[in-house]
Amino acid sequence: MNDIKVMDGLKFDVMHTDNAALMHCPSCGEGYTHITGVHVGGRPKEDGPFENVIVEGSKVREHVPAGLMAMPDWPNLRRDYVTLTGWCEMCHGSFGISFIQHKGQTFVQPLTNSWSAVKPGR
Numbered sequence: 001m002n003d004i005k006v007m008d009g010l011k012f013d014v015m016h017t018d019n020a021a022l023m024h025c026p027s028c029g030e031g032y033t034h035i036t037g038v039h040v041g042g043r044p045k046e047d048g049p050f051e052n053v054i055v056e057g058s059k060v061r062e063h064v065p066a067g068l069m070a071m072p073d074w075p076n077l078r079r080d081y082v083t084l085t086g087w088c089e090m091c092h093g094s095f096g097i098s099f100i101q102h103k104g105q106t107f108v109q110p111l112t113n114s115w116s117a118v119k120p121g122r
């Protein structure tokens, strides 16, 4: 039987294969998701201006306006973040999974489209 890990809206079948976990949709919990993009908000220095980049397929967009970025819902975001974006075959919803650098630690936050945090218990 697979071991299920739940992390504020993110679930993984830890033993899905010998060396990979199956990620479930942060919105509906089903296991049929597609990763389609990477949003990077890089800061050359702490509290510096963001250098926003989006990679979707083979296309790279630089200098992306902040309003188009899948930005984490994080107070006092002072460093870099990376968000994987995707969609779900079952609920047809879009989602993001942000990795947030904060004070020497890395946090992971699932997002729903319009890019707000998925609340635990969904």
Ligand SMILES: [Zn+2]
Binding pocket: 025, 026, 027, 028, 029, 030, 088, 089, 090, 091, 092, 093
């Ligand atoms: Zn779903």
